[in-house]
Every structure is written in C-alpha cells, then in structure tokens.
Amino acid sequence: MMIHLTLIGALLLDAWLGEPPALWNRLPHPAVLMGRAVDRLDRALNHGRFRRARGVLALATLVGLALILAVLIAAIPLGPLPELITAAILLAQRSLADHVTAVATGLRQSTGAGRSAVAMIVSRDTAAMDDTAVARSAIESAAENLSDGVIAPVFWFALAGLPGLLVYKFVNTADSMIGYRTPRHAAFGWASARADDLLNLIPARLTALLIAATNGQLTAMPAIRAEAARHKSPNAGWPEAAMARALGVALAGPRSYDGVMRDFPFVNPKGRRTLGAQDIDRAVALLWRSWGAMISLVVIWVALSVTVARLST
Known part of the structure; x- marks a missing residue:
C-alpha cells in the first residue's frame, strides 16, 4: 500500500509543480543524465562486429544502472520522500500539458509561432507545416506522450516500485535515442526498441482505455483497436486512435523527416482533417481527464487494500 500512497503523492506533486525552470536551468534533469548514459554506451559499443549483441549489452547495462540507482535512493534515510520526489520528477503530466498548450497559444498568434512551439515536442520537420499540420502534430504528441510519459511510468511504479519506474525510463530513453531503424542503429538499437x-504493451492499451472511458466512448474500443493497427508503431497507435476518435479528427498520415516525406496512413481517416488551436485545447482537456481517471483508480486501489487488510485482521 505504501507504494501506491507514494505514487499518489508523486502524481499530485508533478501536477502541481511540473518541471520548475528555476531548478532545471541550474541542474541537469535526470532524463538528460539518462540520455548521456545512452549516448556514452552508443559511442563506446556501437561499432565493429556483433552490433546486435553489443546493443543487448548496452541495454543490460542501462537496466543494471537503473536498479543500482533504485537501491541507492531507497537507502536514503528519509522514509518514502526520496522515492516520492524521484517519481514526481520522472512523471511528465504537467510538463506535457504545458508544452502542448504552448502550441495552441503559439498557433493563435501565428503559424510561425505554432511551428516553433511544436518543434519543441516533435522530431518531424516543422518548417513547412500549415496550421492543421501543427495542430495534428501537437495532438499526436499529446496522445503518445500521455502513454510514454505518464501512464507507463505510473503502471511500472505501481507494479514494481521505483526499480520498475527507473528501468522503464532508462529503456524508453534508449529507444528514443537509438531505437530508430537508421543504418547506424538498426542492429545496435534493436534490443532497446x-x-x-x-514495456509499453499494456500501458498503451490502458491509455487508450482511459481516453475512451473519460470521453464516453468505451463501446468504441473495438474500432480503436482496428485503427491502432493502421499505425506504424505497435503501441503508439492505441492512444492516438483513441484521441482521434474522441476529437473526431484524423491523426497520423503523411509527414516529413529529415527532408523526406513519408506516406504513413491516417488513423481514423474519416475524421475531420482541418484542425486548429481549439482542437489542441480539447486534447489537453482529455489529458487531464485521463490523469484524473488514473489517479482515481490508484486511490480506489489503496482504499480496497486498506479494507481487505482490516477485514483480514
């Protein structure tokens, strides 16, 4: 039960403070430090023969590092506070909502301001985006990062405590950096990808369920499942399909990376294809509704655990 109480505290702390610039302008964020570890392993191991095996070794090293950190943090003699603070730092609900809202704010000023804001949260080319492409990119990022940055960390913390959360964050960081099927990382990044x-198999589907449930669309889950299969990712399609149906819009579709246009299929292709800042606002509202449903589930779990414990004594 203590794990779940710590989790509730972390969720509330993250929602309240997010990522204070006054702190992270002075100190490297843990996600940055994780990225440095991945980069160092990439430079040290990603060469020569047996690159897939070297990638497995890199992943094992990251998992080992995550477990060592979890033990060190748990050893700090301040009760659950160090784990609570660590979990709050590694959750991303408030920062996600703030970054996506900034795109809507920028888009209301000008297309250029919207492009600048969305470039902070997506890896695709933004220079030629129109208003619809900016809005679609922001909404897709909102849906995918709700899963990767909030629901999945919460799931693994609830299941395995701080070790589970740290392992997930290290693996997710590695995937974002070396998991792409580029010539350099096709073999080395295989294990991380x-x-x-x-690790995202269950959380992605749980995210879709939360989005659908908080929008009164639980009966649409079979359709969401079918739409998710259209996505290039085995997991990201679930939250994007749920978000697309909740907003009544088409997501995914063609986009440009490194100057090359890629013809990905639309998710919910019959949805509205002209999007704007108001659609981003609606997506942010769904982020918070899903967050509220998730924390409610954790509270219910704690209440049930207390009740069961009392009945058994």
Missing part, C-alpha cells in the same frame, strides 16, 4: 515495445 523491442524492450520498449514490450
């Missing part, structure tokens, strides 16, 4: 797919 597959591990990330596995």
